[in-house]
Amino acid sequence: AQSVSQHNHHVILSEAASLELGCNYSYGGTVNLFWYVQYPGQHLQLLLKYFSGDPLVKGIKGFEAEFIKSKFSFNLRKPSVQWSDTAEYFCAVNARVDSGGYQKVTFGTGTKLQVIP
Amino acid sequence: NAGVMQNPRHLVRRRGQEARLRCSPVKGHSHVYWYRQLPEEGLKFMVYLQKENIIDESGMPKERFSAEFPKEGPSILRIQQVVRGDSAAYFCASSPGITASRGSPLHFGNGTRLTVT
Numbered sequence: 001a002q003s004v005s006q007h008n009h010h011v012i013l014s015e016a017a018s019l020e021l022g023c024n025y026s027y028g029g030t031v032n033l034f035w036y037v038q039y040p041g042q043h044l045q046l047l048l049k050y051f052s053g054d055p056l057v058k059g060i061k062g063f064e065a066e067f068i069k070s071k072f073s074f075n076l077r078k079p080s081v082q083w084s085d086t087a088e089y090f091c092a093v094n095a096r097v098d099s100g101g102y103q104k105v106t107f108g109t110g111t112k113l114q115v116i117p
Numbered sequence: 118n119a120g121v122m123q124n125p126r127h128l129v130r131r132r133g134q135e136a137r138l139r140c141s142p143v144k145g146h147s148h149v150y151w152y153r154q155l156p157e158e159g160l161k162f163m164v165y166l167q168k169e170n171i172i173d174e175s176g177m178p179k180e181r182f183s184a185e186f187p188k189e190g191p192s193i194l195r196i197q198q199v200v201r202g203d204s205a206a207y208f209c210a211s212s213p214g215i216t217a218s219r220g221s222p223l224h225f226g227n228g229t230r231l232t233v234t
Contacts, residue, residue: 006159034222034223036225042227043208043225043226043227043228044160044208044210044223044225045225046222046223049222090159090160092223097173102165102172102173104162104165104173105150105162105210105223106162107152107159107160107161107162108159109158109159110159110160
């Protein structure tokens with residue numbers, strides 16, 4: 001079964017610091033990868049997605065992520081964070097369920113980012 | 118351009134009562150997912166439904182929980198005889214499921230926060 005690991009549960013940064021959140025997944029087949037963000041009290045919103053092609057994906061609000069197939073990783077980065085980036089970030093993998101022939105989305109446990117002004 | 122609509126936003130139930138959570142997907146989306154979010158545990162997959170069919174319910178507790186997505190009307194997640202441990206945020210997501218290989222991103226609702234007293 002597919003699984004997603006996010007190594008950092010809670011990250012605290014000062015404004016203007018650079019950000020990198022780790023995400024590793026376990027699945028041997030073709031995957032689609034996503035990062036979602038959840039601002040306090042709100043629902044999840046899509047930050048960026050990888051389907052195919054260029055492994056460096058750019059999303060909204062200056063975020064980017066790099067798909068490294070050999071490492072089964074899809075780390076999220078931002079060169080300079082802002083206070084408004086304070087939120088919880090979820091990595092997700094969409095992969096085919098072998099026994100069922102359908103797609104299933106699995107989420108990591110999330111990383112809470114706190115940006116200090 | 119209505120997104121995924123969930124209601125109610127907040128639901129308070131006493132132990133032993135029934136909770137019914139509703140989800141109307143994005144217009145035209147025929148795939149619905151339910152996730153449960155507990156603090157420090159991220160998003161846990163519960164069930165994946167297409168119209169009138171349960172595709173994957175591997176994340177649903179075997180007892181007291183059920184889900185449906187009828188031909189007409191919203192998807193319903195029902196929890197019978199609620200217990201305190203059922204208190205959580207329940208999120209619904211939908212996707213068009215255009216092709217199995219593309220893995221369309223999920224669109225999330227605002228969630229229903231269930232509190233069992």
